[in-house]
């Protein structure tokens with residue numbers, strides 16, 4: 001029986017690397033995968049999933065209008081698909097998460113979604129909300145805070161490197177303006193309006 005998986009984490013936990021490894025494992029056994037990524041993530045050029053350690057794969061793009069069930073069913077009818085992998089799945093709509101669950105339930109194709117759990121305000125992304133609610137398997141990909149605790153929160157930094165938690169739930173793209181921290185240090189950084197509690201006098205590496 002196919003299942004719907006949600007691999008979630010803060011930023012820089014190696015989500016794309018994990019996706020590419022899983023896709024490769026299928027292909028190595030002669031099986032066909034479909035890889036999707038969000039149209040708004042154009043860090044590496046349109047239609048590519050790339051990991052920070054140098055792996056990459058072509059990808060189909062999705063946006064809020066994409067009919068994922070129709071597209072996947074049509075591809076599957078033309079040539080069997082053995083696994084669907086979705087990067088940046090936090091940007092899926094409620095309807096698209098439902099559509100991916102239909103791919104699992106009606107077409108019996110496993111669907112592996114990779115995404116951020118929360119935004120820089122500590123709020124769930126829509127796609128993550130419904131994946132957390134409806135996925136068969138939830139898997140946390142861990143990364144660590146500067147202090148060594150698990151980093152579960154994302155801090156947004158302004159152009160002067162000061163953290164803030166107001167404003168739009170904007171696209172999360174590169175590494176430069178967001179860092180992953182533990183909950184304790186997230187709260188301290190927001191309260192103090194600086195990264196002093198996390199790094200002390202040291203300069204952050206990124």
Ligand SMILES: [Zn+2]
Pocket residue numbers: 145146147148149181182183184185
């Ligand atoms: Zn910490």
